[in-house]
Amino acid sequence: MFSGSPATRSHGRIHEVKLQADRLTNWVLKGKDLSSTKPESGSSLEHHFPITQENVQASFDAIFAPWIKAMGLTDLQVSQGFCSLRLPFSGHLKFSSGAVCGQAMMSAIDTAASMAAGTTDRVPRGTVYQHTHFLRPAIGGDFLVTAQVKRFGKSSIYLDCSIVTEETGALVAHAVLEFAV
Numbered sequence: 001m002f003s004g005s006p007a008t009r010s011h012g013r014i015h016e017v018k019l020q021a022d023r024l025t026n027w028v029l030k031g032k033d034l035s036s037t038k039p040e041s042g043s044s045l046e047h048h049f050p051i052t053q054e055n056v057q058a059s060f061d062a063i064f065a066p067w068i069k070a071m072g073l074t075d076l077q078v079s080q081g082f083c084s085l086r087l088p089f090s091g092h093l094k095f096s097s098g099a100v101c102g103q104a105m106m107s108a109i110d111t112a113a114s115m116a117a118g119t120t121d122r123v124p125r126g127t128v129y130q131h132t133h134f135l136r137p138a139i140g141g142d143f144l145v146t147a148q149v150k151r152f153g154k155s156s157i158y159l160d161c162s163i164v165t166e167e168t169g170a171l172v173a174h175a176v177l178e179f180a181v
Contacts, residue, residue: 050123064111074088078119087104089138099139100143117159127177135172
């Protein structure tokens, strides 16, 4: 399908995935004007952007799905291009081994990144890419999740995220994400 070096093939795959994401977005929005990054006028979400410390809890409650809220994320802190939150250690988030499952950690990372990406007037349209490294089992107490914007680009927002144990600060997971704007 792709020829050339592994790096060229990887770049080609990434480009193809981005094209597929654009086609899916256009299909879902059915021709809506994408030139504005603001929610549609009258949208119930319009007043939640940009996300600030003053509206962070209301924004979280309005934007995210019930199952994300059921994870028990707390202590939401935001500033421009930054979000931190607490992922509590909970029995309903762990494997039989006792470690918090990767799906829960990736969801917490995506949630923190979404909040950090939404801290400016340029409203994110969704996650286009997430790559997560799990560095140690998530066992024990609560975890702190941080997301930091590395670049607000013309059509994308790039972020760096981490999950550390609250008790020792040991790095549990690291991720990079990209959001469309």
